[in-house]
Amino acid sequence: NAGVTQTPKFQVLKTGQSMTLQCAQDMNHEYMSWYRQDPGMGLRLIHYSVGAGITDQGEVPNGYNVSRSTTEDFPLRLLSAAPSQTSVYFCASRRDRQDYGYTFGSGTRLTVV
């Protein structure tokens, strides 16, 4: 049982490049979310999903796309990277609506130059 696995752990991108941050969980959790964390800003919700095939926007969705084709995977796509997207990205999951605690991955540290 690996929990929530995020890859890569570190990434440097050039402005304008695109990439996908991977998130996978092996706990059969229905709910999955993506957050970004900037210094002094706490965790801000980018996109979330309440089940396979269902996604919705969070607080800061612009510049990011998600899809949820399987229960296990919830990739986050950066369409055209900008320096403002330099951040630490966390993926999180929870079993269902009655399970209140999210399990977080260890994060992806992204730098856009």
Added chain:
Amino acid sequence: GQSLEQPSEVTAVEGAIVQINCTYQTSGFYGLSWYQQHDGGAPTFLSYNGLDGLEETGRFSSFLSRSDSYGYLLLQELQMKDSASYFCAAQGGKLIFGQGTELSVKP
């Protein structure tokens, strides 16, 4: 919109008791959660209050008052390892975080 307010920093000494307050303004509110984060690592879930009142888990307790849109996390018998960032989060259809409180425990 949704917003949660908590102090940015709190300092306390080992063995003491500290309370971290959180006020919230949010729609579709189910309850208030608390998370701990050490040195930018993965946040870990501490507690959840879906009903008014106090929930106790070992040295940590959490309180919620829906009528006051207010909650707090109480840490007792502070240890050096409790030095971390603590986040309150509003649980609705999605989980929205406050900006976090950095707790420093001094010897």
